[in-house]
Amino acid sequence: LQSLPSGDGRALRGHLGQGKLMLTQHLADLVAGEGGPQTGTMTECFDCDNCKESLYGRKYIQMDNGPYCIPCYDAHFANTCDECKELIGHDCRELYYEDRHYHEHCFRCFRCDRSLADEPFTCQGEELLCNDCYCSEFSSKCIACEKTVMPGSRKLEYNGQTWHEHCFICSSCQQPIGSRSFIPDKKDYYCVPCYESKFAPRCTRCKKTLTKGGVTYRDEPWHKECFVCTGCKAPLAGQQFTSQDDNPYCIKCFGNLYAKKCSACTKPITGFGGGKYVSFEDRHWHHNCFNCARCNTSLVGKGFIPDNDEILCRDCSSDL
Helix, strand or coil, X not given: CCCCCCCCCCXXXXXXXXXXXXXXXXXXXXXXXXXXCEEEEECCCCECCCCCCECECCEEEEECCEEEEHHHHHHHHCCECCCCCCECCCCCCEEEECCEEEEHHHCECCCCCCECCCCCEEEECCEEEEHHHHHHHHCCECCCCCCECCCCCCEEEECCEEEEHHHCECCCCCCECCCCCEEEECCEEEEXXXXXXXXXXXXXXXXXXXCCCXXXXXXXXXXXXXXXXXXXXXXXXXXXXXXXXXXXXXXXXXXXXXXXXXXXXXXXXXXXXXXXXXXXXXXXEEHHHCECCCCCXXXXXXXCEEECCEEECHHHHHCC
């Protein structure tokens, strides 16, 4: 006889009632056989090995150590039913499970009293339970179809809830999610492709969904690889940049294309990196370039005299 291990009643994982009880014919119904008890009718003088009464004309059971009359056999060799605690007589059909013996009519489900003689069962503690009662009391129910998740069937568990594998489906495409990744959204569950299509932000440039990372510019999402300089196409993620007409530019391209040029060194004046500049009329200088054309003294914050394309300090202008 095979059945589930008794005791803890925890995850049975589909082994419920894998074996069926073996009905065993009692010894009284057996014909004579080698190595086992025999029954017969005496025709010669022959006494019971226990009570010594004559077995002439009576049924008896032949044991290895001698013949026994039926009452003596029942008294000395019959098993006791684990349920009713009475002897299982020679004329009864007996069932056994592990080291316990039962009358056939006593081997029943502890809950519904249904016969387990030809039914799959399990043992929960000291109680024998039929499949239906065990599943009703100990198995979880599918949150989708509200039916019992039978032991041995494939199931999915998430956040304290259980589904049959075929009941756990995407709320959008209605296809089973199975072992694939999914994304919960309130009471709905989505496969990754459906969630991205339905909810994930889309890159401003390529219009594809952003599944991870990305940058935000002017409150719009971009893939890192899509957020590039409008001029040279160099990636701008993690770099300093500025914009012109809402288009992003790296510092170099912006300086070359749009920044004012220093009247002294002719390089772009971008203002980045803490750089300051001086403007006079339509000309501009970096702070460190705003110097007297004759003595090279810095004129930042000082008075100066323009002389055609040059600027001079007061001292140098007075020498003219």
